[in-house]
Amino acid sequence: MASRKGVEHAANIMDALSASGRPLSAYALLDHLRPTGVAAPLTIYRALEKLMKSGKVHRIESLNAFVACKGSAHHDHSHPHGHDHTVAFTICDACGAVDEFADPRLCDRINESLLARGFVSRDTTLEVRGTCSTCKTTSASRPQQQERGSAAGHHDPDR
Numbered sequence: 001m002a003s004r005k006g007v008e009h010a011a012n013i014m015d016a017l018s019a020s021g022r023p024l025s026a027y028a029l030l031d032h033l034r035p036t037g038v039a040a041p042l043t044i045y046r047a048l049e050k051l052m053k054s055g056k057v058h059r060i061e062s063l064n065a066f067v068a069c070k071g072s073a074h075h076d077h078s079h080p081h082g083h084d085h086t087v088a089f090t091i092c093d094a095c096g097a098v099d100e101f102a103d104p105r106l107c108d109r110i111n112e113s114l115l116a117r118g119f120v121s122r123d124t125t126l127e128v129r130g131t132c133s134t135c136k137t138t139s140a141s142r143p144q145q146q147e148r149g150s151a152a153g154h155h156d157p158d159r
């Protein structure tokens with residue numbers, strides 16, 4: 001049973017994650033919740049565990065950080081945008097933006113492969129590293145941005 005304090009911590013964690021819009025480490029979250037009287041990392045981990053179980057928070061392994069489920073901003077139930085234990089993220093190396101996306105076909109293919117192997121998955125998280133569309137656009141010399149003097153674009157403008 002969730003204690004009242006636990007529910008409060010969970011709500012504060014969701015607030016901190018939504019406000020930052022970025023993945024936060026457990027220690028960054030601890031800093032956010034310290035003013036509310038939380039002093040132990042274990043408290044944070046416990047609350048995160050519950051949030052992850054309910055699908056409201058995902059863990060980004062490669063960043064060792066946590067992010068609010070994109071679907072949870074609009075819906076309150078678990079697996080709100082239909083990721084049945086399969087979650088996919090793009091992670092921008094340039095700006096650090098993390099974007100969650102759901103592709104049912106991707107999930108189906110993964111499940112087919114696992115089934116063929118007789119492997120029972122607990123959960124699947126895909127983490128794709130690279131450059132986000134914003135950073136790609138900024139680094140390419142598009143006409144309206146040429147005043148920045150960037151000549152690094154190897155990419156056809158206006159296509």
Ligand SMILES: [Zn+2]
Nearest residue numbers: 069070071087
């Ligand atoms: Zn999600």
Ligand SMILES: [Zn+2]
Nearest residue numbers: 092095132135
């Ligand atoms: Zn970026």
